[in-house]
Amino acid sequence: xxxxxxxxxxxxxxxxxxxxxxxxxxxxxxxxxxxxxxxxxxxxxxxxxxxxxxxxxxxxxxxxxxxxxxxxxxxxxxxxxxxxxxxxxxxxxxxxxxxxxxxxxxxxxxxxxxxxxxxxxxxxxxxxxxxxxxxxxxxxxxxxxxxxxxxxxxxxxxxxxxxxxxxxxxxxxxxxxxxxxxxxxxxxxxxxx
Ligand code: HEC
Numbered sequence: 001x002x003x004x005x006x007x008x009x010x011x012x013x014x015x016x017x018x019x020x021x022x023x024x025x026x027x028x029x030x031x032x033x034x035x036x037x038x039x040x041x042x043x044x045x046x047x048x049x050x051x052x053x054x055x056x057x058x059x060x061x062x063x064x065x066x067x068x069x070x071x072x073x074x075x076x077x078x079x080x081x082x083x084x085x086x087x088x089x090x091x092x093x094x095x096x097x098x099x100x101x102x103x104x105x106x107x108x109x110x111x112x113x114x115x116x117x118x119x120x121x122x123x124x125x126x127x128x129x130x131x132x133x134x135x136x137x138x139x140x141x142x143x144x145x146x147x148x149x150x151x152x153x154x155x156x157x158x159x160x161x162x163x164x165x166x167x168x169x170x171x172x173x174x175x176x177x178x179x180x181x182x183x184x185x186x187x188x189x190x191x192x193x
Contacts, residue, residue: 092156
């Protein structure tokens with residue numbers, strides 16, 4: 001049934017799904033780690049400002065040593081969480097994980113069928129340094145987190161991860177870490193267009 005949908009329709013479908021995720025997700029941008037925080041969409045600017053001030057105060061009150069330890073631990077936790085998401089089939093519905101195609105952040109070297117086309121699976125090493133960039137499936141310049149969602153939707157048959165959620169951030173953090181010391185080249189296209 002999917003194959004009876006013309007290709008451009010499929011691309012539009014994916015773009016719409018991703019765009020829906022973006023709109024939904026932007027309501028969650030100010031979400032704090034605490035589940036006690038009210039849903040951000042319903043928060044006033046004042047409440048969001050107060051939350052940010054409260055967070056800063058909490059962190060600045062720590063001794064410099066404790067502060068460093070806190071930052072390190074928060075970042076390590078984020079990285080570990082991103083790594084576990086990368087290996088988790090729960091992001092999709094077809095049993096695939098990111099590592100199915102990008103094992104160890106690299107590539108199986110295989111191709112994925114997309115309608116009548118085939119797409120080579122890229123290694124993700126150095127890739128974060130090329131974002132934001134244009135992607136044909138979105139017909140727009142997109143961020144790394146949005147690209148991760150393209151794969152979630154198209155290749156793992158999952159709902160897009162809400163942008164600004166800790167899942168989206170932690171996955172992007174893990175993938176960005178695969179571009180350590182790579183000079184930024186935003187917009188650089190790796191495939192022939
Ligand atoms: C079924 C195989 C498959 C799975 C599973 C998969 N990907 Fe991909 N990935 C691809 C293919 C094919 C491309 C090339 C598509 C493109 O660049 O538009 C790609 C491209 C990418 C890119 C952009 C590379 C570039 O050079 O622009 C990123 C980032 C990425 N994948 C991350 C992920 C993440 C994160 C996951 C898990 C949430 C994931 N992928 C799951 C096949 C897969």
